[in-house]
Amino acid sequence: MLITDEGEELLQVLGNEYNADILGSTHEPRSAQELSEELDVPIATCYRRIEELTDADLLEHHDRVLSDERRRVNVYRRDVDEVRIEFREDAYSVEIEQRTQVKNKLDEAWRTLSKG
Numbered sequence: 001m002l003i004t005d006e007g008e009e010l011l012q013v014l015g016n017e018y019n020a021d022i023l024g025s026t027h028e029p030r031s032a033q034e035l036s037e038e039l040d041v042p043i044a045t046c047y048r049r050i051e052e053l054t055d056a057d058l059l060e061h062h063d064r065v066l067s068d069e070r071r072r073v074n075v076y077r078r079d080v081d082e083v084r085i086e087f088r089e090d091a092y093s094v095e096i097e098q099r100t101q102v103k104n105k106l107d108e109a110w111r112t113l114s115k116g
């Protein structure tokens with residue numbers, strides 16, 4: 001792919017501080033508070049980065065779960081398995097491998113069973 005607005009925006013999102021770390025930590029659902037503590041990211045910044053990654057379709061709102069404090073909190077999970085960026089002399093390409101439908105269905109089935 002030649003440089004496109006979409007590819008350029010994606011690279012900008014991936015290049016922002018903490019975003020790659022957040023994606024790396026959300027292979028399993030995590031709350032903003034968990035991510036903030038685990039990655040040492042200020043909580044306000046963590047919320048902004050989550051919104052940015054969600055808007056870029058790299059992260060998804062997964063569920064609202066009951067916390068240890070008995071409050072409902074949003075948890076997020078990455079929506080991609082892999083991002084590949086290839087730079088060439090006059091162009092670059094960005095390839096995104098989305099989470100497979102099979103993984104999403106298995107996660108949903110497990111979540112349903114664990115609530116019962």
